[in-house]
Structures are given as C-alpha cells and as structure tokens.
Amino acid sequence: MKRRAPRQADIAALAGVSQATVSVVLGGNQSGVRMSEDTRLRVLAAAERLGYVPDPVATRLASKRNHMLGLYTFKATFPTDVADSYYPILVGVEEQAAALGQDLILFTGADGRGERTHDEAAIRRTRIADGCLFFGRHVPVDSIEKLVESEFPLVYIGRRDELDGRIPFVGADYVAASAAVVELLVDRGHRVIRYVREDDDAPSSTDRERGVVEAAAAAGVDCEVVRTAVDRGVVERWSRDGVTAVVVEETDTDAAYLAVRAAVDGTDLSYAVLGRPPEGGTEVTGFEVPRREMGRRAVELLVELITGDPENQHQLLACEPVPGTTVKDVR
Amino acid sequence: MKRRAPRQADIAALAGVSQATVSVVLGGNQSGVRMSEDTRLRVLAAAERLGYVPDPVATRLASKRNHMLGLYTFKATFPTDVADSYYPILVGVEEQAAALGQDLILFTGADGRGERTHDEAAIRRTRIADGCLFFGRHVPVDSIEKLVESEFPLVYIGRRDELDGRIPFVGADYVAASAAVVELLVDRGHRVIRYVREDDDAPSSTDRERGVVEAAAAAGVDCEVVRTAVDRGVVERWSRDGVTAVVVEETDTDAAYLAVRAAVDGTDLSYAVLGRPPEGGTEVTGFEVPRREMGRRAVELLVELITGDPENQHQLLACEPVPGTTVKDVR
DNA sequence: CCCCAGCACTAATACGTATTAGCACCTTGA
DNA sequence: TCAAGGTGCTAATACGTATTAGTGCTGGGG
Numbered sequence: 130m131k132r133r134a135p136r137q138a139d140i141a142a143l144a145g146v147s148q149a150t151v152s153v154v155l156g157g158n159q160s161g162v163r164m165s166e167d168t169r170l171r172v173l174a175a176a177e178r179l180g181y182v183p184d185p186v187a188t189r190l191a192s193k194r195n196h197m198l199g200l201y202t203f204k205a206t207f208p209t210d211v212a213d214s215y216y217p218i219l220v221g222v223e224e225q226a227a228a229l230g231q232d233l234i235l236f237t238g239a240d241g242r243g244e245r246t247h248d249e250a251a252i253r254r255t256r257i258a259d260g261c262l263f264f265g266r267h268v269p270v271d272s273i274e275k276l277v278e279s280e281f282p283l284v285y286i287g288r289r290d291e292l293d294g295r296i297p298f299v300g301a302d303y304v305a306a307s308a309a310v311v312e313l314l315v316d317r318g319h320r321v322i323r324y325v326r327e328d329d330d331a332p333s334s335t336d337r338e339r340g341v342v343e344a345a346a347a348a349g350v351d352c353e354v355v356r357t358a359v360d361r362g363v364v365e366r367w368s369r370d371g372v373t374a375v376v377v378e379e380t381d382t383d384a385a386y387l388a389v390r391a392a393v394d395g396t397d398l399s400y401a402v403l404g405r406p407p408e409g410g411t412e413v414t415g416f417e418v419p420r421r422e423m424g425r426r427a428v429e430l431l432v433e434l435i436t437g438d439p440e441n442q443h444q445l446l447a448c449e450p451v452p453g454t455t456v457k458d459v460r
Numbered sequence: 461m462k463r464r465a466p467r468q469a470d471i472a473a474l475a476g477v478s479q480a481t482v483s484v485v486l487g488g489n490q491s492g493v494r495m496s497e498d499t500r501l502r503v504l505a506a507a508e509r510l511g512y513v514p515d516p517v518a519t520r521l522a523s524k525r526n527h528m529l530g531l532y533t534f535k536a537t538f539p540t541d542v543a544d545s546y547y548p549i550l551v552g553v554e555e556q557a558a559a560l561g562q563d564l565i566l567f568t569g570a571d572g573r574g575e576r577t578h579d580e581a582a583i584r585r586t587r588i589a590d591g592c593l594f595f596g597r598h599v600p601v602d603s604i605e606k607l608v609e610s611e612f613p614l615v616y617i618g619r620r621d622e623l624d625g626r627i628p629f630v631g632a633d634y635v636a637a638s639a640a641v642v643e644l645l646v647d648r649g650h651r652v653i654r655y656v657r658e659d660d661d662a663p664s665s666t667d668r669e670r671g672v673v674e675a676a677a678a679a680g681v682d683c684e685v686v687r688t689a690v691d692r693g694v695v696e697r698w699s700r701d702g703v704t705a706v707v708v709e710e711t712d713t714d715a716a717y718l719a720v721r722a723a724v725d726g727t728d729l730s731y732a733v734l735g736r737p738p739e740g741g742t743e744v745t746g747f748e749v750p751r752r753e754m755g756r757r758a759v760e761l762l763v764e765l766i767t768g769d770p771e772n773q774h775q776l777l778a779c780e781p782v783p784g785t786t787v788k789d790v791r
Numbered sequence: 792c793c794c795c796a797g798c799a800c801t802a803a804t805a806c807g808t809a810t811t812a813g814c815a816c817c818t819t820g821a
Numbered sequence: 822t823c824a825a826g827g828t829g830c831t832a833a834t835a836c837g838t839a840t841t842a843g844t845g846c847t848g849g850g851g
Contacts, residue, residue: 134587134610136837147801152839160840163799180606182587186520187837190806197565227568232585234528234565237558254516254563275513279465467807478831483809491810494829518807521836 135179144168144175151176155183189257198226198431199258201236201251203265218286221424222262229432234258252276255283260431262286266331268296282434284427288332288445297434297442299427303333306416306448307340307403310376313414313450315348318459319374319399323367325385326378328356337378337403359385364392372398373459379404379415399456414453419446466510475499475506482507486514529557529762530589532567532582534596549617552755553593560763565589583607586614591762593617597662599627613765615758619663619776628765628773630758634664637747637779638671638734641707644745644781645732646679649790650705654698656716657709659687668709668734690716695723703729704790710735710746730787745784750777 137151144151146168153162154172185195200222226233236255252272255261260282263273268291276283277295288300314322324341327334338354345352355363359375367375377389379402386406393400402415423446433439468482475482477499484493485503520526531553557564567582583603586592591613594604599622607614608626619631645653655672658665669685676683686694690706698706708720710733717737724731733746754777764770 134612138837148838149801149803149840150799152837153800156839162841163797165799168799180584180610182584184521184837185588186517186526187806188839189517190521190808190836191838192806192840223566223568230568232565232567232588234563235554236563237554253513256516257520469807479808480810480831480833481829483807484830487809493811494827496829499829515807518836519809521806521838522808522810523836 134184135181136184137181139179140172140175140181143179144171146172155181186257194259194435195257196230197232197234197258198428199234199236199255199261201255201261201263203263203267203269217420218264218424221421221426222428223424224421225425225428229428231259231428231432236261256281260284260435262427262431266329266333282431284431284434286423286427288336288443290332294443297430297439299423299430299444299446300332301418301420301423302445302447303336303403304340304343306418306450307337307376308344309340309450310401310403310415311341311344311350311352312348313452314374314376314399314401314456315344315350317399317456319350319456320459321351321371322374322376323353323355323372324376324378325355325359325389327380327385334378334380341376341403359389359392361392364396364398367398368396374399374401374456376401376403378402379406383407397457399459401453401456405451411455412451412453414451414456416448416450418448422446465515466512467515468512470510471503471506471512474510475502477503486512525590525766527561528563528565528589529759530565530567530586530592532586532592532594534594534598534600548751549595549755552752552757553759554755555752556756556759560759562590562759562763567592587612591615591766593758593762597660597664613762615762615765617754617758619667619774621663625774628761628770630754630761630775630777631663632749632754633776633778634667634734635671635674637749637781638668638707639675640671640781641732641734641746642672642675642681642683643679644783645705645707645730645787646675646681648730648787650681650730650787651790652682652702653705653707654684654686654703655707655709656686656690656720658711658716665709665711672707672734690720690723692723695727695729698729699727705730705732705787707732707734709733710737714738728788730790732784732787736782742786743782743784745782745787747779747781749779753777 137148137155140151141148150164150168151172153160153164154169155176158164158169185197189195200219223233234255234257236251249272252269253275255276261276262284264286266287268285268289270291273283273296274292277292283297285296285298286300287298288303289296289298311322322345324338324345326338341352342354357363375389375393375398377386377400379386383406386402389400400413402413405415405417406413426444426446430439430442430444434442468479468486472479472482481495481499482503484491484495485500486507489495489500531550554564565586565588567586583600584606586607592607593615595617597618599616599620601622604614604627605623608623614628616627616629617631618629619634620627620629642653653676655669655676657669672683673685688694706720706724706729708717708731710717714737717733720731731744733744736746736748737744757775757777761770761773761775765773
C-alpha cells in the first residue's frame with residue numbers, strides 16, 4: 130500500500146519519455162540538448178503532478194551540488210542555556226542560508242550525549258552536503274585535514290591557524306578588540322592591571338591575550354597574566370600590589386568572569402570583559418562579538434568556496450566596543 | 461595533485477578479491493556470507509593501507525534510509541528573539557534526534573524572507589529526509605495532504621485536527637491547563653472574569669478558549685470572551701461591571717498579554733496567563749508549556765512512524781501549573 | 792532517389808556501496 | 822564414480838540522477 134516517493138523514471142513513464150529526458154528537462158537543460166517546448170512542458174507537468182522531489186543523495190552521487198550546507202558543532206547544537214554564545218551565530222547562519230536558497234543539515238553526531246566527541250565517522254558524514262561549517266574551540270586536526278585534502282569545501286567559524294592556514298574561517302578580531310579595551314583602561318589612568326584568562330589555548334583565548342599583552346606593553350603598563358582561579362584573597366593581594374583594574378576573558382560558561390565579578394564586588398577595582406556577558410543589570414565594559422554577522426559571512430564564504438570563486442578565505446570581523454560602567458577613573 | 465579518495469574497488473584490486481567481497485568484509489559481514497579468516501584479514505589490511513573511508517553518499521544511496529529527519533517551520537527557524545516560544549522545542553528536537561542517531565535537516569525555504577510563506581516546493585523538499593516535523597500555527601492543508609497521502613512520515617508539533625485526524629501530532633493539553641487556571645481563580649473567590657484572546661483560530665487558541673469557557677460554565681462563573689484590544693478604558697469599564705480577574709492567552713508575540721499587563725497595572729485586578737510569559741520580575745500565574753518535551757516526543761513519534769510501529773499518533777502532554785503572584789484573593 | 796543536415800530524443804554509462812543468488816571447487820561417503 | 826553437502830567467493834543488480842555520444846527521423850536540395 131505504501132507508495133514510494135516518485136522518481137524520474139515515474140515521470141518519464143507518465144510523460145512518455147526516457148529518464149534521461151526527464152533529467153535533462155528538470156536540470157534546466159544546462160548542456161543544451163535539443164528539446165521541443167512541448168516535451169519540456171509535458172515533463173514539467175508530469176513532475177508537478179507526481180510531486181516529484183529530486184533525491185539529494187543520488188544527485189550528490191551522480192554529480193555535484195544539492196544545495197545543502199552542513200553545520201557541525203562540537204557540542205549539542207541547541208544548548209540548553211539560551212543565552213549561550215553561539216545561538217546568535219546560528220541565527221546568522223540560518224538567515225544567510227535562507228537568503229541563498231540553501232538548506233541546512235545539522236549533524237548531531239550519533240552518540241547522543243551532550244558533549245560531542247570528535248567523531249571521525251560523524252565528521253565524514255558531512256560530505257553529504259555541498260560543504261560544511263564547523264564550530265568549536267578546537268579542531269580535530271586529522272579528520273579535518275582529510276576533508277581539506279580532498280578539497281571538500283568547509284569554513285570554520287572562529288579563527289584557526291592549524292594546517293598552515295589551509296582552513297578557511299570567519300572569525301572575530303579579538304586582538305584588536307582586546308587591545309582597545311586595554312587602551313581604554315590606560316586612558317582612564319590605570320597603570321597596573323591583571324588579565325585573567327582560561328587555561329585553554331584555543332585561538333579565541335590566545336588572540337585575546339595577545340591583544341591585551343601587546344597593548345599593555347605599548348603603553349608601558351604592568352599587566353600580569355593570570356591563569357588560576359580568582360577569589361577574595363587574590364583580589365586583596367592585588368590591591369596591596371597597587372592593581373587598579375582587571376580584564377577577564379569571556380567564554381561560553383563565563384566561569385572566570387563570574388568568579389572575578391564576585392571577588393571584585395564591593396571593592397573599588399575596575400573590571401572589563403573581553404566580550405559581552407549576558408545582561409545582569411550593570412553594563413560591563415568590554416566589546417560585542419558580531420556573532421550573527423559571523424554566521425552570515427561564514428555561509429557566504431562557504432557558498433563561494435562551493436561555487437569556486439572565494440574572495441578572502443580568512444576573514445576577521447571587527448568587534449563593537451561597549452563602554453559600560455565598570456571602569457572608573459584613576460586619579 | 462588531487463588524489464581521489466580510495467574506493468572499495470581499489471582495496472579489491474590490492475587484495476586480489478572482488479568489490480563485493482570488500483563490501484561484505486568491511487560491512488562486518490552482517491548477512492553471514494562464508495568467508496575465510498585469511499581473506500578477511502587481507503582485505504582489512506589493504507583497506508588500512510589505503511586509508512579507506514566509505515563514501516557516505518554512496519552508502520546512503522545503496523541502503524534505504526538516510527537517518528535524517530526534517531524540520532520545517534513556517535517562519536524563520538532561528539527567530540531573532542531568543543526568548544521566542546519555540547526555541548525550547550528545537551532544543552528538545554535536537555536532543556532526541558541526537559539520542560536516536562538522526563541528523564536534522566532544517567528546511568529554510570528558498571525565498572529568504574523571514575516570513576515563511578506556505579511554499580509548495582519547499583514543503584515537497586522535505587521528502588529528502590526519512591520523515592519530517594512541522595511546526596506553525598496553521599497547516600497548508602493541500603501540501604500536507606499530499607505528503608500524508610503518500611504515507612510520508614510526518615509529525616506536527618502542536619495539536620491539529622485537519623484532514624480528519626490523519627495528521628499525527630504531539631501537542632500540549634491546553635484545554636485542561638486552561639481549565640485549571642480558571643479553577644484556581646474560582647478557588648480564590650473570583651466570580652466575574654474576562655478572557656482576552658487572539659483573533660485567530662489556530663487550535664492552540666481555540667483549545668484554550670474551550671478550557672476557559674467550559675471551566676467557567678462548570679463553576680457558574682461569569683466569563684466573557686474578548687477578542688479586541690485592551691486598554692485603560694476597557695479595564696475601568698470592567699471594574700464598574702464587577703470584574704475581578706482577567707485571563708490572557710499567550711502567543712509568540714505576547715502582544716495581548718503585554719497590553720493587558722500594562723492596562724491592569726496599578727489597579728487591583730487579578731490576572732493570569734494561559735502559558736508562561738518570558739521572565740520580567742513578577743512570576744505570573746499560568747502554566748508552563750512543556751515545549752522541550754514536545755520536541756523530544758515529536759522526534760520519538762516520527763522515528764516510530766518511520767520504522768513502522770507507531771504507539772499513539774496523537775499525543776497531548778500535560779502542562780505544569782505555575783501558581784505565580786498575580787492572582788489575589790477576593791473576600 | 793540519394794544524401795546530408797538538422798532535429799528530438801535516448802541508450803549507455805558513471806557515481807560508490809549493499810545485497811543476494813548462485814558458481815566453482817573440494818571433501819566425504821557409498 | 823557419482824551424488825550430497827559444504828566452503829569461499831563473485832557476478833549481477835539495485836539505488837536515483839547526470840552526462841554525453843549517438844540513433845532514428847524528417848525534409849529539402851541535388
């Protein structure tokens with residue numbers, strides 16, 4: 130009783146032509162095969178009547194494109210925490226994909242646990258799409274290298290420098306944005322500051338550190354980098370050392386930021402964040418990562434890679450500064 | 461320079477066997493073909509040496525299912541407003557899809573504008589997946605009917621009664637939940653209330669109205685249904701008429717709710733919402749729609765439909781009451 | 792009447808893997 | 822010596838579409 134989805138062969142039978150003819154007609158006759166208008170219309174009518182939809186898998190096997198973009202993230206795609214940093218990225222991706230007429234395949238990985246492992250098989254599966262976006266703090270280099278080697282179009286969301294720059298990406302310019310935060314502190318008179326960061330060497334962390342350290346050096350400011358947990362005790366020590374401001378990295382969990390905020394509360398230390406924490410009353414000094422725009426641009430770049438005329442395979446987007454209210458002037 | 465990825469045929473040549481043998485060996489010999497251990501090892505060794513990786517596209521073409529579920533929504537999939545009501549649904553869908561080893565295809569529609577029209581072609585495209593989830597206040601009946609007719613597995617998120625119940629769904633029991641809200645008002649002594657609803661006859665609206673009206677009738681309470689905009693003037697009139705409480709429908713936009721809240725502010729009218737508006741200080745009396753669970757269950761049901769042993773094709777989930785603080789006692 | 796030039800299609804094949812019927816060979820027993 | 826039964830593998834085909842070389846037809850000119 131179960132009617133199968135219609136295929137080109139069914140259309141062909143209905144229209145009294147061959148499967149090849151159907152393929153040619155539905156494909157818009159790219160190769161310029163001679164075809165009467167009458168036949169063309171008969172085929173189209175038959176296709177319409179049967180509600181034909183091309184099988185993307187077969188399409189893909191037989192040729193090139195199927196107008197689907199993959200999206201592979203190294204954790205649950207829809208995090209429970211709505212405020213999570215990459216929701217805006219997804220918004221941008223979806224927007225631009227729709228604008229360019231591409232569907233989206235979310236590769237969920239097969240394990241079903243939240244923490245996505247770097248699953249070889251799952252990553253390979255991305256080949257079903259015309260190309261794939263990847264997102265995550267780290268790169269499973271071997272798997273990704275295989276894809277890159279075989280010239281499978283892919284774009285990372287976030288700067289990457291693995292594989293000698295052979296990984297195209299759209300990222301945020303954390304170096305410049307972080308430097309700007311430090312410069313703001315300097316302008317306000319701060320001369321002794323601390324930088325608290327995650328103990329994890331993803332580019333998004335090292336870039337921020339670079340921006341901070343370089344800007345501090347350029348201004349001749351004392352800036353120690355701290356990779357350990359911060360509490361009241363640490364803050365008191367800082368005060369004795371003449372520290373007047375703290376800069377904190379922002380991450381998904383915001384653990385470091387929250388710790389610093391709690392420890393600093395009630396003191397007269399200034400603080401700033403290298404990003405923009407979820408709203409919570411006070412506007413914290415820092416900058417806005419253009420996540421939505423990153424999503425959009427990543428899709429744009431990916432489609433360019435697929436169609437073969439990529440503009441700039443390594444894009445860094447500027448971050449808008451957020452003045453905020455958590456940095457005071459130092460006399 | 462572009463080395464083709466090795467195929468089973470290459471392995472076969474290297475190991476001195478046929479492609480079929482390679483397929484059998486690499487497939488773990490599910491069908492119990494007789495095979496000497498020696499040959500098996502030769503094949504595996506050859507595969508290893510060539511760094512073979514199965515082509516997922518070909519694999520899927522050759523087998524029947526592709527382990528992809530579609531998700532079609534009648535507006536932008538990732539709404540800009542993060543608090544939007546269906547984000548939690550997506551979370552549930554993704555969770556359960558991952559748990560069941562299914563990938564997700566988000567059909568973006570080809571037009572690229574935010575407001576998704578009921579796009580025939582886009583809806584047909586859902587056939588790409590093994591089955592598809594649909595979500596939206598209304599049903600494009602003709603398109604959906606074609607899918608249902610051809611026994612394409614689909615599940616609506618939200619109750620539907622179109623097509624004589626031939627549309628499987630997972631919805632929320634708004635009738636019961638709405639009745640419970642009215643019963644709570646009655647318990648607190650309210651005898652004259654008003655029900656403000658959208659002027660739109662989606663099932664999620666009519667179900668709520670039914671719950672409210674039936675519960676009011678059962679309790680012998682005066683409850684007029686209001687479909688027009690509410691402002692200060694209206695509220696004042698209500699007060700003169702002895703109204704002590706208002707019940708408001710909750711929707712995506714929350715326009716009605718916000719209007720009522722504003723109009724009621726400062727008066728001593730009680731109010732309750734048929735749902736749970738985004739946090740904004742006070743906890744409003746109402747109920748929690750189990751959206752995430754709906755997403756999960758919808759995926760579950762869809763997979764059952766695909767594999768052929770559906771439990772219950774029409775599921776209504778209970779909503780957890782939220783006591784809240786916006787209903788006062790009436791002496 | 793034959794030949795050639797278009798015309799309108801189609802036959803054949805490729806893409807890479809999965810599935811299964813069945814072939815060729817060997818051993819054993821009578 | 823032949824049948825029966827077992828072993829080890831392969832030929833053939835399916836999956837659905839894209840591509841291209843080529844086939845049969847028609848009509849007009851010589």
